[in-house]
Amino acid sequence: MTDIAEAVGVSAMTVSRAFKGDASIKPETRAAILSKADELGYVFDATAANLRQSRTGFVAVTVPSVENANFSATVRAISRELGKKNIQILLANTEYDPDEEERLINQLLRRNPEAMIVTGAQHTKRTDELLRKSGIPIIEIWDLPQAPIGHVVGFSNGDSVRALVEHLVKTRRRKIAFLGGETLADPRGAQRRAGFVAALGAHGLEAHRLVPLGSAPVGMSEGATGLDLLLEQFPDTDAVMCVSDLVAFGALAQCARRSVSVPDDIAIAGFGNYEIGRICEPPLTTVDVKAEVIGQRAAELAIDLLSGNMDDSAHLRHVIRPDLILRRSTP
Template identity: 55%
Template sequence: MPPRKPPTMQDIARKVGVSPMTVSRALRDGTSVNAQTREAIRQAVDQLGYVFDSTAANLRNQRTGFVAVTIPSINNANFAATVRGLSEGLREHGLQPLLGYTDYDIEQEEVLVEQLLRRRPEAIVVTGGQHTPRCRRLLQGAGIPVVETWDLPEDPIDHVVGFSNADAARMLVDHLAATGRTRIAFIGGDTDRDSRGTDRREGFIAAMKRHGLEADRLIGAGMPPLSMREGAMAMRILLQQAPDTEAIICVSDLVAFGALTECQRAGIDVPGQMAIAGFGNYEISAICVPSLTTVDPFSEEIGTRTAATVIAAIAGEVGSPVISRIEPQVCVRESSEG
């Protein structure tokens, strides 16, 4: 299915009942258009998902040479690996990524998407499948390939390269339950701002219930992005509230490492008294002592596959949306063995 044709200035003009020139003036400076008409044009722009192209005159007959990319964090090793795989795949075809940083905020994603689309990229890659309604309209009307990554949205906009975060948590619950541990906790964010972290928490709850276990040991570690300090603080709270806990699943390896250090500070043997598992397969998870059980989401592979999807879509080699499913893998290490 080819991308939907983006709305034009003529579409806005017809909807409002004015000339395209009036629309152009309103969008450029607005000073020569009355307030009522400007507001009607603004509403039509929002409803149709139109993006004013400030560089159209220069770009109509040439490629821009870049692919727009939004990521939640610039200092997250997982997203950095995805961008690396994407960049290498695009570079072979003369394309470069242009990054936007959302800070796990879908409202900020909406702002960035509009700004990036104004520059007319060859394609746009976004992290996750949760967007504001207006951002979704902008992406649907962009007229270029759109790839949602790091998720498997129920209603994809176009192409998808990702995995089920809920299933990733389920795999960890299955592993810990198989070792005989039943009092298992989850450490994640306080809010639903990180939709992927929320999916892992929901996957944890569903998997615990499937095993006939209580899923009430849910510890909020603060506002994403979460790191080692939040993991240590959350572990301290868990030990105070539920000292009989036998295992914890953390939303990321950084949080898990913080929890591990708090256990060491408190003299709690890992994995003898407490098993710990994280997510992301960060470098620290393999070299800390004890090494951390984790889930490898194959972050760089997500970027590599996304680049291949973008190239094929730009070349018109795909007739319908591509859904490329990544299969994460549990890496069982010292923190949960025994």
């Protein structure tokens, strides 16, 4: 089935459904599959097909960190929606490590999940091969990959940051810095930094105030340390865009310790719309990436695929539109 699927350009699941006469398969697709099967001398094994009907009842989900509130919100939404159909999740925490992701995905696939929801779109070559040859629906979330493995539910980190930079520029801030983690360990953080650099460049502003905070995940402690490093290197900075609300909160707390007024002396903005950003003083300007909506849409898509309401070969790209949330940490 894998050979036929690769030759025709569909998934192994689509091949299986075509042989079983599934009405969701387009006639022209089924004809192409049957023709290629005849060409390759493939004979459908009804016994094996019957064994395949035994469902495992779970969908595998990977996230970079179970401690991150946004990823937790995504997982909760996935679990809630799948639970309505008596489908459970098998969760794996990759710790922002591509090699660990590869190991975990290999382990998960051995347990025959009915589908897999993968956070992020940058994988090792081996992980990419495992997912593409898995024969199950694959849904990549939180990113918008240029060459998706299967289906996508995500948003553009770069575009989201541009809206935030536009706001800072409109409020007459010109010496704007970025606090974030090491780019190789955090692809989404790297995309935000790239969006930040591009947005400043579009306004003819220098984008050299880039302070790395170490390997992901980075949080409040790194934000406080980063603020000190930033002001040591660039004491005239008038605005800071942080890779997350946690980093922004750390920077905000350090400003209070140093008697730096926010936003009068320096404006601070975060990313992610975490709860801490809503209750701190002053509340943080941020970007709401709609983490729960991402999980809900991914789960709904998985349900449609597993119920046969959608052809797995018709790869869906669902784009989430984050919202800019303006609060008192910026003018």
